[in-house]
Amino acid sequence: MAKSKTAFVCGECGAEFPRWQGQCSECKEWNTLSEIRLAPAASSGRNARFSGYAGALENKVQTLNEIAMTEIPRIDSGFRELDRVLGGGLVPGSAILIGGNPGAGKSTLLLQVMCGLAGRMKTLYVTGEESLQQVAMRAQRLGLPRDQLRMLSETSVEQICQVARQEQPAVMVIDSIQVMHVADVQSAPGSVSQVREAAAQLTRFAKQQGVVILMVGHVTKDGTLAGPKVLEHCIDCSVLLDGAADSRFRTLRSHKNRFGAVNELGVFAMTETGMKEVSNPSAIFLSRGEEQTTGSVVMVIWEGTRPLLVELQALVDYSQLANPRRVTVGLEHNRLALLLAVLHRHGGMQMADQDVFVNVVGGVRVEDTSADLALLLALVSSFRDKALPKELVVFGEVGLSGEIRPVPSGQERLMEAAKHGFTRAIVPWANRPKQAPEGMEVIAVKKLEEALEAL
Numbered sequence: 485m486a487k488s489k490t491a492f493v494c495g496e497c498g499a500e501f502p503r504w505q506g507q508c509s510e511c512k513e514w515n516t517l518s519e520i521r522l523a524p525a526a527s528s529g530r531n532a533r534f535s536g537y538a539g540a541l542e543n544k545v546q547t548l549n550e551i552a553m554t555e556i557p558r559i560d561s562g563f564r565e566l567d568r569v570l571g572g573g574l575v576p577g578s579a580i581l582i583g584g585n586p587g588a589g590k591s592t593l594l595l596q597v598m599c600g601l602a603g604r605m606k607t608l609y610v611t612g613e614e615s616l617q618q619v620a621m622r623a624q625r626l627g628l629p630r631d632q633l634r635m636l637s638e639t640s641v642e643q644i645c646q647v648a649r650q651e652q653p654a655v656m657v658i659d660s661i662q663v664m665h666v667a668d669v670q671s672a673p674g675s676v677s678q679v680r681e682a683a684a685q686l687t688r689f690a691k692q693q694g695v696v697i698l699m700v701g702h703v704t705k706d707g708t709l710a711g712p713k714v715l716e717h718c719i720d721c722s723v724l725l726d727g728a729a730d731s732r733f734r735t736l737r738s739h740k741n742r743f744g745a746v747n748e749l750g751v752f753a754m755t756e757t758g759m760k761e762v763s764n765p766s767a768i769f770l771s772r773g774e775e776q777t778t779g780s781v782v783m784v785i786w787e788g789t790r791p792l793l794v795e796l797q798a799l800v801d802y803s804q805l806a807n808p809r810r811v812t813v814g815l816e817h818n819r820l821a822l823l824l825a826v827l828h829r830h831g832g833m834q835m836a837d838q839d840v841f842v843n844v845v846g847g848v849r850v851e852d853t854s855a856d857l858a859l860l861l862a863l864v865s866s867f868r869d870k871a872l873p874k875e876l877v878v879f880g881e882v883g884l885s886g887e888i889r890p891v892p893s894g895q896e897r898l899m900e901a902a903k904h905g906f907t908r909a910i911v912p913w914a915n916r917p918k919q920a921p922e923g924m925e926v927i928a929v930k931k932l933e934e935a936l937e938a939l
Contacts, residue, residue, distance in 0.1 A: 492517040495676050520669070520677035556743065559655065559696065562600040565752060565761045566593070568788070569723055569736050571744015574655060574696045578743065579687040581661070581715055583701040584725035589734055590700050593725070593752070593759045594657050595623060597698075601655055602632035608653040612639040612663040626758040639673065641666050641682050645689050653695055658686060660700035661715070683718040716740055727754070731847050733768060734759065738788070747851070748788030766793035766904060769846040776874055779866030782906070783858035784879045784897040785850055791893065791900040793877070795845040796855065798862035803839040814844025815855065823882060827860055830886030830932045833867060854891040856882035857910065857935060864936065872939065873908060877901040880912040886932040890914035898924065910938055 492501045495518060497511040507514050558573030567573045570580070584590045591614075598607050611619055616637050623630050634651060638644050641664050648656060658664065664682040665673040672678065683699065690697040701715065703724075716722055720742045727734035736750040751762040762768060770782065770793055779798040784791050803809065812820050820842060827833050842859065844850050857880035865872050879897055881889040891897075894915030901909060902921035909926045916928035929935045 490519055493520050493676055493680070518676040519671070520680060559601070559605075561597050563593075563597065563750075563759075563761055564763075565736065565750030566597070569738045569744075569748045569750040570721060571738075571741055571748070575720070575743050576654070576696055577691050577694045578720040579683070579690045579697045579699065579718065580721040580723070581683075581699045581701050581719045582723050582725060583703050585703055585727075588725045588727055589752070589754055589759050590725055591619075591659055592622070592626070592754075594659065594698055594700065595619065596626065596628060596758050598655065598657055599623060599628040599630070599633050602634075603629065605654040606634070606652060607632075608634045608636060608648060608651050608656045609659070610636045610638060610644055610657060611659045612637070613660055628758075639663050639665055641685050645685070648689065648693070648695065652693070655696045655698070658697060658699045660702060661686075662702050679715065680718070683715050687718045687720075726849075727847065733762070733847065735848065745788045749792065766791075766900065769794045769848065770904065776871035778869050778871045779862050781858050781862045781865065781872050782877045782901075783855050784877055784901055785852040785854055786891070786893055786897070787852075791897045792848075793900060793904060794848055794850065796858050796862050797843045797845060798859065798866045799841040800835060800838045800863055800866040801841075803837055805839075808835075808837060809839045809841070811840070812842045814847070814849050815842055815859070816851070819853075819856070820859070822884075823856055823860055824863075826882055826884060826886060826932065827863065831860070831864070831936060833864065835863070835867065838867070852891075853881040854879040854897075856880065857888060857912075860932065861910070861935065861939065864939070870939075875905070875907040876910070877906040877908070878910045880910070880915070880929075880935075882932060888912045888929050888931065888935065898926065910935055 492504050494508040494511060494513065495516045496513045497508065499508060499510040501517065504517055508516055556575055558575060560573050561567055582590050582594065598609050601607050616635050619635060620630065634653070636647055661679060661683055662674045665678050666681045666685060669677050669681050686697050686699065721738065722740040723736055723738045725734055725736050732754045734752045734754060736752065738744065738746055738748045740746065751765040752759045753762055780795060782793055782795050784793055810817065810820055820840065824835055824840065828835065840863065858878040860882060861872065861878055879891060881891055883889050890912045894911060895917055898909060898917060898921055902924045907924055909924060911926060911928055913928045913930040917926060920926045927938045929938060
């Protein structure tokens with residue numbers, strides 16, 4: 485019998501080491517290495533290879549033009565927002581990881597999807613955290629059809645694969661990957677070695693049988709998937725379901741996708757009957773009052789493959805502290821510090837003695853640099869105590885020398901703003917349209933000074 489080998493894997497970055505050490509030399513984190521058991525050398529061979537979409541892989545070298553190009557089939561999940569995030573639907577033979585905070589709605593969304601698919605194809609819902617009675621009670625409360633969805637309560641990966649070979653489902657849910665265990669691994673369920681081996685075996689099974697496997701993943705205290713780098717190397721798609729505790733809206737964002745765009749955003753609303761799609765996300769993020777308020781401006785960001793209108797609020801107030809506070813919700817903190825320096829140098833406004841608070845309405849996290857110009861104008865509005873026009877929309881990236889840089893898909897952003905009734909726009913000079921949307925005045929600027937003068 486071949487001797488099994490061990491390795492030590494960092495839970496933060498996924499780097500492997502032959503022996504334990506206190507600090508990971510790749511990400512510089514301390515006490516993040518965990519021991520895992522590697523597969524014995526005797527098991528590597530033809531049995532370790534898996535079949536793809538067109539059949540078993542062969543040890544044959546081919547050029548790109550010799551490879552048969554076949555259209556990848558897609559399975560409609562029944563939710564357009566979910567299909568958008570996944571790149572057009574569920575791909576047979578793919579492994580998808582859905583993560584989120586407790587109570588975000590991961591199990592509710594997947595139960596709705598599986599109950600809808602059960603009427604069209606074979607499905608299997610594997611639950612390891614809840615009993616079958618609990619899942620049935622949730623389905624009854626949500627008013628879902630319960631006569632065709634096949635259920636299994638099991639935590640052993642070997643048993644799950646054996647039952648799945650008999651049932652032969654087209655779509656299978658694993659809820660959740662952290663409670664699954666593999667018999668050959670001696671560590672406890674939820675450890676890095678168990679999660680890694682369980683995800684790897686389920687992914688191989690998905691490729692071999694051509695079944696879609698949806699795995700539910702837990703998140704850590706900082707909001708990231710538990711063991712993210714360990715799992716990301718195994719799976720095909722990773723999405724995160726997020727939402728504030730006091731909000732009924734949930735955002736679904738893709739972080740890795742081999743079959744579609746990354747950072748695609750889908751919006752859902754949690755209701756008494758389960759998760760409902762939000763077909764027009766811009767409308768829920770623009771629920772502003774009738775009165776004009778200082779420090780508020782609407783920006784157009786680009787999420788995946790579509791524009792999204794979001795309201796940005798800023799509050800600038802005199803600080804009684806030696807070190808004024810800089811608080812951001814939904815934006816990167818370092819980006820705010822950078823833009824405050826640009827505003828001081830090229831806009832002539834000193835805010836070193838002011839507390840600055842920035843908030844993106846609706847709980848959306850903005851990573852698009854097109855929010856730079858909108859953030860600066862919101863800061864100026866609050867600092868000067870002058871409200872910006874409600875019909876104004878702003879987007880553009882700001883450079884360190886005060887120049888307004890262009891952003892992708894400028895025409896599509898303007899069309900989205902015009903569709904929601906905005907009549908004025910401040911955009912980068914390079915994004916000025918050849919023909920402005922009907923009823924909209926477009927002001928193109930090259931420098932930060934020009935944008936401040938345009939107000």
